[in-house]
Amino acid sequence: xxxxxxxxxxxxxxxxxxxxxxxxxxxxxxxxxxxxxxxxxxxxxxxxxxxxxxxxxxxxxxxxxxxxxxxxxxxxxxxxxxxxxxxx
Numbered sequence: 912x913x914x915x916x917x918x919x920x921x922x923x924x925x926x927x928x929x930x931x932x933x934x935x936x937x938x939x940x941x942x943x944x945x946x947x948x949x950x951x952x953x954x955x956x957x958x959x960x961x962x963x964x965x966x967x968x969x970x971x972x973x974x975x976x977x978x979x980x981x982x983x984x985x986x987x988x989x990x991x992x993x994x995x996x997x998x999x
Contacts, residue, residue: 935972936954952990958972959991
């Protein structure tokens with residue numbers, strides 16, 4: 912479900928009510944604890960989009976993430992960096 916949610920950003924005719932550009936880590940912040948790691952691993956893709964692909968700005972968001980889930984954020988951001996590096 913999360914993957915489809917993030918992909919809606921590319922289709923304005925089907926906007927997601929679960930993405931908020933002014934809160935790039937939402938909905939990770941509001942899902943049940945058992946889902947948070949999965950969400951945080953995928954969220955950097957959207958957070959980067961919402962922050963104009965500025966990795967530094969996304970890194971600056973991570974101190975606000977609960978300690979137990981911060982590694983998932985860094986994992987996801989590294990994954991995003993990897994995919995961007997092979998696309999260019």
